[in-house]
Amino acid sequence: MxxxxxxxxxxxxxxDAYALAGVDIDIAAGEVLAxxxxxxxGKTSLLHVLAGILKADQGVITLGxxxxxxxxxxxxxxxxxxxxxxxxQSGMLVAELTAEENVALPLLLGGRDRNMAVSTARDWLGRxxxxxxxxxxPGELSGGEAQRVAIARSIAHRPKVIFAxxxxxxxxxxxxxxxxxxxxGAAHETGAALIIVTHDRDIAAMVPRVVAIRDxxxxxxxxxx
Ligand SMILES: Nc1ncnc2c1ncn2[C@@H]1O[C@H](COP(=O)(O)OP(=O)(O)O)[C@@H](O)[C@H]1O
Ligand SMILES: [Mg+2]
Numbered sequence: 396m397x398x399x400x401x402x403x404x405x406x407x408x409x410x411d412a413y414a415l416a417g418v419d420i421d422i423a424a425g426e427v428l429a430x431x432x433x434x435x436x437g438k439t440s441l442l443h444v445l446a447g448i449l450k451a452d453q454g455v456i457t458l459g460x461x462x463x464x465x466x467x468x469x470x471x472x473x474x475x476x477x478x479x480x481x482x483x484q485s486g487m488l489v490a491e492l493t494a495e496e497n498v499a500l501p502l503l504l505g506g507r508d509r510n511m512a513v514s515t516a517r518d519w520l521g522r523x524x525x526x527x528x529x530x531x532x533p534g535e536l537s538g539g540e541a542q543r544v545a546i547a548r549s550i551a552h553r554p555k556v557i558f559a560x561x562x563x564x565x566x567x568x569x570x571x572x573x574x575x576x577x578x579x580g581a582a583h584e585t586g587a588a589l590i591i592v593t594h595d596r597d598i599a600a601m602v603p604r605v606v607a608i609r610d611x612x613x614x615x616x617x618x619x620x
Pocket of ligand 1: 409413414432435436437438439440441
């Protein structure tokens with residue numbers, strides 16, 4: 396197997412239906428790619444299987460050459476917390492916490508001391524353009540600002556891979572593009588690989604590699620004309 400994160404023969408079934416019908420994929424360290432496909436094609440299933448949120452029914456997943464598909468739930472949850480970062484469609488921020496606390500929380504849960512967690516959170520909020528808004532709660536931020544908090548939170552612990560599932564789904568086109576640029580910039584800064592699931596071809600056009608999925612299978616890449 397090659398690459399930082401690799402999947403071979405990934406199958407995920409719901410009853411008789413195949414959400415993933417045998418997917419092979421390799422993601423290199425620091426690589427930025429988009430996974431595109433129509434609604435119901437298996438994008439989220441693939442992301443969740445690769446990230447260890449869901450267990451595949453069949454297939455092998457390796458991270459840095461080590462098998463991770465057979466880890467138990469405790470180990471998978473540790474892997475998600477330490478090696479991976481996540482950005483979802485609509486923030487999933489804790490409404491009661493400030494922007495700074497939202498970003499610091501995973502660092503605190505990861506055992507970082509409070510001063511360190513808070514200064515790292517402030518630093519990342521500044522880098523994603525939210526300097527001065529650290530004390531706002533999610534309800535006091537625009538959709539695009541909330542997604543930037545989510546980006547800061549996904550990357551502050553310096554994960555190897557960031558998984559973003561439709562991160563622009565709740566945003567207007569312009570804000571969506573700015574959000575993806577912020578995400579790509581953050582990944583480049585830390586050397587993290589970035590996997591963006593989107594059904595927006597314009598977003599896909601912003602990244603160097605696009606993987607198309609349909610009916611739970613990777614479509615053969617069409618050679619450029
Ligand atoms: N929890 C679930 N229970 C039953 N079927 C599901 C579940 N999650 C996804 N599916 C089905 O699996 C297929 C792929 O879904 P999904 O991975 O969410 O696709 P996408 O993210 O591309 O829209 C769809 O047919 C969907 O209905
Ligand atoms: Mg989805």
